[in-house]
Each structure stands twice: as structure tokens, then as C-alpha cells.
Amino acid sequence: MNTQFKKGVLDLCVLNQLVREDRYGYELTELISKELEVTAGTLYLILKRIKDDGYVTTYLQESDSGPARKYYHLTEKGRDYLQKQKAEWLEFLEKAGKLLA
Amino acid sequence: MNTQFKKGVLDLCVLNQLVREDRYGYELTELISKELEVTAGTLYLILKRIKDDGYVTTYLQESDSGPARKYYHLTEKGRDYLQKQKAEWLEFLEKAGKLLA
DNA sequence: ACATACTATTATGTATTGCAATATAGTAAA
DNA sequence: TTTACTATATTGCAATACATAATAGTATGT
Secondary structure (H helix, E strand, O other), rough: OHHHHOOOOOHHHHHHEEEEEEEEHHHHHHHHOOOOOHHHHHHHHHHHHHOOOOOOEEEEEEOOOOOOOEEEEEEEHHHHHHHHHHHHHHHHHHHHHHHHO | HHHHOOOOOOHHHHHHOOOOEEEEEHHHHHHHOOOOOOHHHHHHHHHHHHHHHOOOEEEEEOOOOOEEEEEEEOOOHHHHHHHHHHHHHHHHHHHHHHHHH
């Protein structure tokens, strides 16, 4: 899969998985990987980024089967950002679509 | 406009403008700029890249009003590449769409 | 004890775009 | 004729985001 296509969109895909419920990193890796080819390393970098940017907060939680999980929770700022970026993405698709028609 | 969204797609937009007719660099800059924010520098890098990759050939032609124009012509290889990449782009959009729904 | 699955992290490399500057040839204006 | 502006092409450096690969810790099953 063309690596470049994902640039800028993966963030949104991750954030979008957090709209309804908090999720932990490994879980997100699997969710995203079902559709797009992404490695754990890439995912965790994104998670670090969106945390540094204040779009998510995190907390640890014990697990029955394995190491503790770090859960990611979408903040209001993150919700706003996601909404605006999704709109911008759709706008971009429309314009690019004209050039690719 | 989110810079990252364009990664990998600008190539296709440029190549797609060459399907029906040869065009010169400056002309392409204007065509693309009508829809997407791109600077000349970026466009010319793309043109250099797709030439190095053998997707286009070039030739100079005098102009009535200004310096000679460098025209870009789509090769068979370029046509194939464009077709495949467009398909891959659509496939990517479908998958990303699921994650963004 | 060992392999395996689950979970998280980090270092280094690569590709693409942004920004800004340079350069040259005409044309219009002062 | 000097100036300025438009048309055209090119290049260098910085910033960003993804890929790859390696590391590490915990629990479970054999």
C-alpha cells in the first residue's frame, strides 16, 4: 500500500476510534490494522503525538491477561480537532477528486 | 490546508492532467493551484521525480510571451502507473472511510 | 524452563511537501 | 533607458509523518 496516502489520515483514524469509548494502544493497533497496513511502531508514535498535542489523555489499567494496558481518552480539544480535520479531509477529497476525474 | 493530505496524491493529480495533452510546468502549477494549495517549488520537484521515474518525457518549445516552455508528455509507463495508483487510491479511500465513519 | 501472546516504547531511515531564493526572457510603463 | 512586472524554470534547506526494526516486560500454557 502506498505509504504516502496515509500521511495525515492515520491520526484521524485513530482519534475516530476513541469517540465512543476509551481504548488501549494494542487494541488500536489491531483495529486499524484490519483495514490499513500499519505497524505498532507507527501507531505508538501517533499516540504519543496526539497526547503531546492534548487531544487525548491516558491512564493505566490492570489486565487479566498480560501487562497493564494504557488507555487513551479523547479530550474536548481532541473532539474539536477531529471534527474539523474530518471536514477538511472531505474538502480535500472533493478538490483532489476534480483533478483526478 | 493540511499539508500531509497531499502526500502521494499530488503526483497523481499532475499525471492525470497529462492524459489528454502535453502541458508545461507553469501551466500545471496554475491548473493544480486552482483546486489545491501548492507552490511552484513543490510542483517542479514532482515533475523532476516523475521524469526520473520514466513516467514522462520532456521537450522545450519557444513561447511568444516569455522564456521557452518545457512540455511534459506522459509515457506508456506513466499511463500504467497512473491507472494503478488511481485504483490503489480509491481502495485506500474505501478502507480509510470505514475507519472514519 | 521455554515458547508464545499481549502490551508498550524508541532509534534510525526515507519520502514528500513548504518556504524562500535565484535566474532568465519578454513586455509594459515611467 | 531604466524600472517593474509577468511568465517560466530550478534548487537548497527545513519540517513532518510513516516504515522498519529492535527492545523490554508480563502472563499463560506446555
